[in-house]
Amino acid sequence: MKADHSKVKRQLSIVKGQMDGILKMVEEDAYCIDVSNQILSAIAMLKNANKEIISAHLDHCLRHAQGEELDKKIGEIRDLLSRMDA
DSSP: OSSSSHHHHHHHHHHHHHHHHHHHHHTTTOOOHHHHHHHHHHHHHHHHHHHHHHHHIIIIOOOOOHHHHHHHHHHHHHHHHHHOOO
C-alpha cells in the first residue's frame, strides 16, 4: 500500500473509536437519529480513508504499470468503482 500510512491509520483509529461509541449508544438505547448520525459519520471517515488509498494506488501503482499489468489494474479500478455506493 502506497498511501500515507499514518494518515490512514489515524482515520481508521477514529472510526474504531466511533464504532465503540455507536455500540455503547445502542447498548444504552440512545435516540435512533443520534445513532444514525454517528453511523453516517463513521461511514464518511471510512470513505475518506478509502479515497486516500485509491488515490495513492492511482499515483503509484497505476502510473508505473505497463502492458497487461496496466490493463489488469484498470480492470481492478473499474470493478472497485462499480462496487462503490452500490
